[in-house]
Amino acid sequence: MTMRAGAAPFTGAGTPNWLSRERIVAKAGFNRWLVPPAALAIHLCIGMSYGLSVFWLPLSRAISVGQPAPAACPDMSVMTALFTTTCDWRVSDLVIVFSIGIVMLGLSAAVFGGWLERAGPRKAGLAAALCWGGGFLIGSAGVYLHQLWLIWLGMGLIGGIGLGLGYISPVSTLVKWFPDRRGMATGMAIMGFGGGAMIGSPLATLLINTFKTPDSAGVWQTLAVMGGLYILAMACGAFGYRVPPAGWQPAGWTPPASKSAMITSGHVHLDNAHKTPQFWLLWAVLCLNVSAGIGVLALASPMLQEIFGGALIGQPGVAFGQLDAGQKTQIAAVAAGFVGLLSLFNILGRFFWASMSDRIGRKVTYATFFALGCVLYAAAPWAAGIGSKALFVTFFCVILSMYGGGFATIPAYLADVFGTQFVGAIHGRLLTAWSTAGVVGPLVVTAIRQTQIDAGIQGAELYTRTLYILAGFLAAGFVANLLVRPLAARWFMTDADLAAVSKGGVAASSRAGDGGIGRGGLTPVALLAWVAVGLPIAWGIWTTLAKALILFG
Structure with a gap:
């Protein structure tokens, strides 16, 4: 079969070439x-x-x-929920x-x-x-x-x-x-x-x-x-x-490899990146930073309500369990504001800390996350104990800025260590740390909270052990980050290898x-x-x- 005149050529498995990498x-x-x-x-x-x-x-x-009660089915299994057309779903x-x-x-x-x-x-x-x-x-x-x-x-x-x-x-x-x-x-x-x-x-x-x-x-x-x-x-x-x-590189810009041993001028192939200890150290760095932050996000609203109770609505000394339904609705609205503020600092931290890492380096940036995070997690129970809502909220806003900053800084960290040729794919593999943290963080904090509740602990002390354990996560992350070193020369591709994967190498211009x-x-x-x-x-x-x-x- 021949292509009609003027028809767009196709490349690959039926893919139009205007989607191909060469055309962009x-x-x-x-x-x-x-x-x-x-x-x-x-x-x-x-x-x-x-x-x-x-x-x-x-x-x-x-x-x-529009009805006064949900159309619930008692003892509904997950399999039943997947296919039912007569029962409301559970959250x-x-x-x-x-x-x-x-x-x-x-x-x-x-x-x-x-x-x-x-x-x-x-x-x-x-x-x-x-x-x-x-x-x-x-x-x-x-x-x-x-x-x-x-x-x-x-x-x-x-x-x-x-x-x-x-x-x-x-x-x-x-x-x-x-x-x-x-x-x-x-x-x-x-x-x-x-x-x-x-x-x-x-x-x-x-x-x-x-x-x-x-x-x-x-x-x-x-x-x-x-x-x-x-x-x-x-x-x-x-x-x-x-x-x-x-x-390609910007006009007048000189690669900074000579200024920092942590920034390589070479490139590691995707097939070899996960064979290096640096990859798994960075995997641990991301996983521990995310586990600590996402654990807070999972319980941010109940944490604020249960620690401060009536103090959130001008009634200090009234514990959360002593509030009536109307008062709990009021403090839930206040806690929603806390969650919104944490989200905003999560966002702003992604840009601030990633930009800051260009000045102070990626390793120093992560060291700051872990060291400062440890201090703030350890100090949060003290702020709760003295009833300082302002200090407590400030501590967690900074913590969440570093949680977001960790996500934004890790791609540049990977580029520094492994080069830019396969950084997107290497970053993709490293994101399994996020999936792991998404399970570990909430699971740990909710399990500890339930243990404390079963022990009859309430108020500011309810989350003390949780916050100390999250500080321990960050301490372990500090050590992992400290162990990251520049890669040995044997891991980097040769010029011939690089030219092959670049499909023709570097143009003279x-x-x-x-x-x-x-x-x-x-x-x-x-x-x-x-x-x-x-x-x-x-x-x-x-x-x-x-x-x-x-x-x-």
């Missing part, structure tokens, strides 16, 4: 500052994974909406969607990381858009048909694959575009993941209230609209990706300078791209701050 190599005049907003467009969408809890309560009354059945998604994030990032390096960020970004947005559409159908297995499949399994692909799709590209500001570049993108729920949660609430009727919870319509929006926004981000030519590529600041096109992602972020920050003000009202 930047040409002279391309502005590298267009790449971060493209990455943000994807991360702001997949970041809604942190905000999925906004759907659980409405979905737990999907059948009995515990719905929360599994988040767990599936986080596990699939780590697995898909690890499995598809090598493919991403070969296929390029545009193809991976578009696949992420179809999986994440498509997962919402499948979930919408599951809600409409009242089939929980469809929600697990769409928003959990397929959506989780989109999470992994979307999360790692810009990492390698940004590191190569900004070798002079690796931390800042990856921090800008990964900041979007932390901010996705800040935008998506109030948007989902707004849509649910708009679509809600006496006969409908308004969730399936909301999921359908958001799924369509996510596909559109993420596709725009994917088509905004460009990669620099092999060997890119050896001589930047080739007129990557230059330009805030041009009209770049300004438009930044406004497109900046407006939703600004709206999300405003709504978050409005809720957080309740904490100090």
Whole structure:
């Protein structure tokens, strides 16, 4: 069969070549500052994974909406819940969607990381858009048909694959575009993941209230609209990706290998990275930092309420258990402000600490996370004991800024140690540490809390042991980070190996300078791209701050 004249040629397994990596190599005049907003467009969408809890309560009354009591089935098994059309779902059945998604994030990032390096960020970004947005559409159908297995499949399994692909799709590209500001570049993108729920949660609430009727919870319509929006926004981000030519570097910039032994000028092949002790030390560094932070996030609201009790509403000395239903509703609103404030510092910390790491180095940045985190976790029980809400909240805002900063700094740390050639795929494999921490952190803190409750402990002492154990996590992370050393020369690829994986090696023009590529600041096109992602972020920050003000009202 011959191709008709004028038809677009195809490459690979039926893939149009305008999606291939070769077709998105930047040409002279391309502005590298267009790449971060493209990455943000994807991360702001997949970041809604942190905000999925906004759907659980409405979905737990999907059948009995408008009725005084839920249509519950006594002793309903999980298997029954997956297929029932007459019983309301339990929140515990719905929360599994988040767990599936986080596990699939780590697995898909690890499995598809090598493919991403070969296929390029545009193809991976578009696949992420179809999986994440498509997962919402499948979930919408599951809600409409009242089939929980469809929600697990769409928003959990397929959506989780989109999470992994979307999360790692810009990492390698940004590191190569900004070798002079690796931390800042990856921090800008990964900041979007932390901010996705800040935008998506109030948007989902707004849509649910708009679509809600006496006969409908308004969730399936909301999921359908958001799924369509996510596909559109993420596709725009994917088509905004460009990669620099092999060997490109900014004009006038000198690689800093001579200034720091921790920043290599070589490149480690993906197949060898996990064979090095440095990979597993960094795996432990990320896992321990995330375990401590995500453990706090899992219990932030009840922790504040149970420690301070009536003091949150101007009634010091009244324990949480002594409050009536109306008072508990009041302090729940205050605790929601605390959670919102933690989310905001989680987001801001991703950009601040990643940018700071460009100045003080990645190893020193993580040492700061662990050392300062240990002090703050150990000091939090003291702040609770003296009844200082301001100190307690301040400590945890700083802790959560370093939790977010850990996510944003690790890609640049990997690029420093392993080089940039396969950093996206190596980062994908390292994200299995996140999946592990997502299970370990909440499991540890909830188990300790329950043990303390069973022992009859209440108030400020309820979380003391938990916070000391989390400080121990960070102490172990400090040691792991301290042991990270530069790789031996035998791990790095030769020039011939590098030329082979780069498909032709470095062009002569890119050896001589930047080739007129990557230059330009805030041009009209770049300004438009930044406004497109900046407006939703600004709206999300405003709504978050409005809720957080309740904490100090």
